[in-house]
Amino acid sequence: MKNIFWSVVASGFLLNVGWLHAQKLSIPYQQFKLKNGLNVILHEDKTLPQVSVNVWYHVGSGSEKVGRTGFAHLFEHILFEGSKNVPEGKFDQWLEATGGSNNGSTSNDRTNYYENLPSNALELALFLESDRMGFLLETMSDSTVNGQRDVVKNERRQSYENEPYGKAYLELPVLLYPKGHPYSWSTIGSMEDLTAARHQDVVDFFKTFYTTSNASLCIAGDIEYTKTRQLVEKWFNDVPAGPAPSRVSVVPAKLTEQKISVLEDDVQLPRLMMVWLTPAFFQPGDGELDILASILTHGKNSRLYKRLVYDLQIAQDVQAFQSSQLLNSEFYISVDAKEGVTLSQIEKVIWEELDLIKKEGPASREIERAVNQLETTILNQLESTGDKADLLNQFYYYTGNPDYINEHLQRNKAIDGSDLTAIARKYLEKDACLIMSIVPKGKTALAVKH
Numbered sequence: 001m002k003n004i005f006w007s008v009v010a011s012g013f014l015l016n017v018g019w020l021h022a023q024k025l026s027i028p029y030q031q032f033k034l035k036n037g038l039n040v041i042l043h044e045d046k047t048l049p050q051v052s053v054n055v056w057y058h059v060g061s062g063s064e065k066v067g068r069t070g071f072a073h074l075f076e077h078i079l080f081e082g083s084k085n086v087p088e089g090k091f092d093q094w095l096e097a098t099g100g101s102n103n104g105s106t107s108n109d110r111t112n113y114y115e116n117l118p119s120n121a122l123e124l125a126l127f128l129e130s131d132r133m134g135f136l137l138e139t140m141s142d143s144t145v146n147g148q149r150d151v152v153k154n155e156r157r158q159s160y161e162n163e164p165y166g167k168a169y170l171e172l173p174v175l176l177y178p179k180g181h182p183y184s185w186s187t188i189g190s191m192e193d194l195t196a197a198r199h200q201d202v203v204d205f206f207k208t209f210y211t212t213s214n215a216s217l218c219i220a221g222d223i224e225y226t227k228t229r230q231l232v233e234k235w236f237n238d239v240p241a242g243p244a245p246s247r248v249s250v251v252p253a254k255l256t257e258q259k260i261s262v263l264e265d266d267v268q269l270p271r272l273m274m275v276w277l278t279p280a281f282f283q284p285g286d287g288e289l290d291i292l293a294s295i296l297t298h299g300k301n302s303r304l305y306k307r308l309v310y311d312l313q314i315a316q317d318v319q320a321f322q323s324s325q326l327l328n329s330e331f332y333i334s335v336d337a338k339e340g341v342t343l344s345q346i347e348k349v350i351w352e353e354l355d356l357i358k359k360e361g362p363a364s365r366e367i368e369r370a371v372n373q374l375e376t377t378i379l380n381q382l383e384s385t386g387d388k389a390d391l392l393n394q395f396y397y398y399t400g401n402p403d404y405i406n407e408h409l410q411r412n413k414a415i416d417g418s419d420l421t422a423i424a425r426k427y428l429e430k431d432a433c434l435i436m437s438i439v440p441k442g443k444t445a446l447a448v449k450h
Contacts, residue, residue, distance in 0.1 A: 070189015211242025
């Protein structure tokens with residue numbers, strides 16, 4: 001989430017050029033709150049005659065309870081099934097008639113919904129979002145819940161249970177977190193919990209979390225601030241107010257031992273996944289681990305990619321990334337071995353490279369390249385109205401400041417080799433790591449052996 005800076009002034013964001021270390025990036029916005037508690041963020045960008053409406057509900061699978069998992073993802077589906085003034089099927093139909101598109105997604109921390117459409121159709125999107133925010137329950141029947149429950153179950157089968165390597169993402173949360181931790185189950189939920197959910201359970205979950213005080217609405221694109229604020233007030237002022245639920249608060253989880261797990265699956269090549277629990281989104285260490293991931297595997301000259309894929313030719317693919325979240329983040333290294341290669345061979349090389357970073361630190365050119373790669377990603381996001389709307393909502397949710405982009409970028413540019421060495425020593429420890437081997441059925445000999 002950072003970028004190399006170019007001599008550019010693009011409509012919709014400001015870039016004061018001065019090369020790499022003397023620049024300030026900003027996303028101009030206006031922010032206000034309705035009487036019912038809904039937070040609204042507006043960003044004007046006249047580049048194209050299009051607009052993005054982006055709603056974040058501050059509820060994800062981490063808001064669920066043991067025995068009642070999968071509700072946040074279930075609602076991602078239910079909210080497309082009609083509300084008081086929007087008959088079933090019309091949400092998509094009316095948007096598509098304008099040339100617009102829409103979708104949603106669910107994570108541990110939040111659920112988001114968005115519409116990208118021509119700017120002259122903005123009012124339609126506001127009507128649709130306000131109707132399902134305020135008047136969904138009036139049409140949410142048992143048949144609606146049961147129908148979408150079956151859809152989610154089928155998605156679980158397709159995307160997890162029958163997808164190569166997919167079962168790992170059902171097992172990882174259980175192995176990484178203590179029982180009962182908000183991240184200790186998958187976002188998709190369990191089959192048993194989805195089956196056991198009663199209609200009233202689902203209603204109660206909606207009333208608790210899908211309130212105006214627990215949501216933020218961002219509108220970005222070809223808009224005028226005054227007129228757009230009037231439209232927001234027109235469509236959202238009558239949405240009933242609801243109390244903001246208390247934020248989940250837990251002590252950050254820690255691994256206190258090395259865990260070894262072997263999973264047999266219908267796969268062609270063995271995969272090694274190494275995972276550490278790391279600092280939360282935008283907390284000290286989070287940015288450093290973004291940079292370390294880039295140094296390790298982003299690009300053909302990155303440390304692990306070069307060693308495993310080119311020099312030793314024992315790996316097919318290599319990835320590392322920091323999965324940043326509200327309560328805890330997770331640092332992943334994932335390697336697909338070539339046929340016949342054991343995952344113990346792969347693991348040995350990974351520890352060698354991590355030990356080098358802990359001992360000597362990365363070279364300055366490696367750090368500069370990684371920062372440039374990450375900065376490029378965010379400039380690419382700023383080219384899209386939809387991505388900017390989501391970025392403003394993301395910054396608001398995790399930091400309280402929609403225009404946190406400059407602080408985010410400057411923090412990363414200030415990181416040096418000693419910072420990375422210290423973070424690697426502190427968090428990427430051998431005795432605080434989950435090592436999962438995913439191997440073809442009947443080939444456990446390929447798994448990591450300790």
